[in-house]
Amino acid sequence: MAKINFVDHSGETRTVEVEEGATVMEAAIRNAVPGIEAECGGACACATCHVYVDEAWRDKTGAPTPMEEDMLDFGFDVRPNSRLSCQIKVTEELDGLVVTVPERQA
Amino acid sequence: MSEAIKTDVLIVGAGPCGLFAVFELGLLDVKVHLVDILDKIGGQCAELYPEKPIYDIPGIPMITGHGLTESLLEQIKPFNPTFHLNEMIETVEKIGDPGFRVTTDAGKVFECKVLVVAAGGGSFQPKRPPVPGIEAYEGGSVHYAVRKMEEFRDKDLMIVGGGDSALDWVLNLHPLAKRITLVHRRDDFRAAPHSVEQMRALVASGQMDLLIGQVTALEGEGNVLSAATVKGNDGTVTKVACNAMLPFFGLTMKLGPVANWGLHLENNLIPVDTGTFETNVPGIFAIGDINTYPGKLKLILSGFHEGALMAQKAVKYVYPDKRVVFQYTTSSSSLQKKLGVN
Known part of the structure; x- marks a missing residue:
């Protein structure tokens, strides 16, 4: 299990546990973390599970794939550390990951 | 009825x-x-x-x-x-x-x-882009679809987005509009490569403008726009005359x-x-x-x-x-x- 920290736009942090192999989006949805909508259910087709990866974790999560970049064009307030949480697979390395949820998804 | x-x-x-x-x-x-x-x-x-x-x-x-x-x-x-x-x-x-x-x-x-x-x-x-106050211009200068191309004749038109809708309308409305500025958050477009090439050629020959960045502010009166501010990824801020806007941020x-x-x-x-x-x-x-x-x-x-x-x-x-x-x-x-x- 890995701990994932979701910071909402007011600064409050929710920590949830998820098994390795699941995605950060799934961790959010299963634990009803507010602000992650995931309309398309994880198909990288909607950009409503957008998060900002904490600077300290950006190397570990890596950069978006070209397909994810294309979807991020539809995101709200996209920044250099933007990712779609359905495209971040949880590994042992990501235990303790910190992501911030944008003010809104669309 | x-x-x-x-x-x-x-x-x-x-x-x-x-x-x-x-x-x-x-x-x-x-x-x-x-x-x-x-x-x-x-x-x-x-x-x-x-x-x-x-x-x-x-x-x-x-x-x-x-x-x-x-x-x-x-x-x-x-x-x-x-x-x-x-x-x-x-x-x-x-x-x-x-x-x-x-x-x-x-x-x-x-x-x-x-x-x-x-x-x-x-x-x-259509998704509303994250621009403060954009709602006020919907129904006036901001449109999410092109119903009649004529509406854009002689307009200072800003098109926002990097997909096929954005690029297609850049190319189709270019002959009609007074000036088109295309704004996209990155210098990479998911639209068809052929459209992207055509757009780049128009930019290279000075017939339109391309700004890489995000729209951060709008100016105008009532529901009529007069200008839009674009913040570039390098931090530069550009104010562009604009009395019509077409954002394409998907659905x-x-x-x-x-x-x-x-x-x-x-x-x-x-x-x-x-x-x-x-x-x-x-x-x-x-x-x-x-x-x-x-x-x-x-x-x-x-x-x-x-x-x-x-x-x-x-x-x-x-x-x-x-x-x-x-x-x-x-x-x-x-x-x-x-x-x-x-």
Whole structure:
């Protein structure tokens, strides 16, 4: 299990546990973390599970794939550390990951 | 008001569940019209994931969203449903027991005995970009679609986005507009490479402008824009004269007018009876992603099942005096005749 920290736009942090192999989006949805909508259910087709990866974790999560970049064009307030949480697979390395949820998804 | 189109059943939404419902209703001799807000058939399968593989349609190990839509259209061909695309149902008025008068945003009127809501996640509507105060200019200088190209003649037009819609309209409106500025958050475009090349050529020859960054502020009076501020990824801030704007940020699903049809809602979903998939309003059914009941799974296969059970109840409203005998397509010659296979 890995701990994932979701910071909402007011600064409050929710920590949830998820098994390795699941995605950060799934961790959010299963634990009803507010602000992650995931309309398309994880198909990288909607950009409503957008998060900002904490600077300290950006190397570990890596950069978006070209397909994810294309979807991020539809995101709200996209920044250099933007990712779609359905495209971040949880590994042992990501235990303790910190992501911030944008003010809104669309 | 135009003359009403009369139909047994009107289905709201031409996604996979709406399409398969045509099949189940067709076997019971029920005629169907379908309305969809998209300009194409297939719902989310067409709009969100046409090329992505689906692995959980029973009996079909793998099919794309587009492929599933095509197969369903082939399957329901014998029943000749009528599609009304690019239209959204706005009002539903009870006129019978059951019976409904339904009006679309294009002013089309239907009179149906049964209404089936197969609207998935709701209606697809353009996403509003994250620009403070943009709402104030909607209906004035900010448009999410091009209805008449002439509206953009001699305008200082800003187009925002990097997909095909953005690039196509850059190229189509370039001859008409006074000046076009294309704004995109990165210097990489997902639009067709040929369109991107053409756009880059226009920029290179000084016939239009390209800014890489995001729109951060708008200026204007009432709903008429005069300028837009673009913050570049390198931190530079550019103010651009602009009296028309076309943002293309894709579509999002909103429940939309369904909320005003007198149906009970739970978290924007419509509760149904799981024996019939009827809502709290007799004669209005809800199938697919838009309904909810204990144990609900948002799977296409569940929507197919829901359509089949809905049809068994709907036919009783359409033909109140007819005794419906349940039959199998494998053995019933009358069903096979309807399907045109016998």
